[in-house]
Amino acid sequence: MSTSDIRLVVLDMAGTTVADDGLVEQAFNAAATALGVQPGSPEHEPMLAHVRATMGESKISVFRHLFGEEEKAQQANAAFEQAYDELVTAGYCAPLPGAAEAIAELRASGRKVVLTTGFSRATQDRILGALGWEQIADLTLCPADAGRGRPYPDMALTALLRTGTDSVRQMAVVGDTGYDMLTGTRAGASVVAGVLTGAHGAERLRTDGATHVLGSIAELPGVLGAL
Structure with a gap:
């Protein structure tokens, strides 16, 4: 099974699809x-x-x-x-440029998309509501839904189980921090992609296991499509 078989994309929120801005x-x-x-x-x-x-x-x-x-x-x-x-x-919450479009393109290609966070469910729902993103993904997960938060693989593996994805090798995990990269590698994902729109730089992302480093989430559909 190759990386061209990616059927599930697990995306972080703050810093990856949602602007953090401090x-x-x-x-x-x-x-x-x-x-x-x-x-x-x-x-x-x-x-x-x-x-x-x-x-x-x-x-x-x-x-x-x-x-x-x-x-x-x-x-x-x-x-x-x-x-x-x-x-x-108060309105200090916005999607990163191209994030909603990237998610829509991934889903249109037949891939499942799961949004994950290190926040509580209440805060995650507040963010999703503020953005009008209640239906943007196939599933949303917080640490309480899975057992342990990052850098453990629990949320990624819960996403795989709940979406009925056949293998960890069909999964891509994407985030802006080294902890996202560790989650992806520990979960066995074929693609572990770091984006440069959040907390950590390229060196930290690669050190913690990134297979790809992207300028932003907007590049992800093209990268997966080219595999």
């Missing part, structure tokens, strides 16, 4: 403040660096690492989700 960092600052860590303080800087390095990872996992205690992690995660929701509601 929303994650703004929401993190609100979460840190809720835990008594003020932006610009010596304690805040290494925390922000960790958030940047782990873009794509399940957010509750990030807060467990930063704050240790489960109660504090849950408090920080709740503050993060609330802040992010408020930013989305």
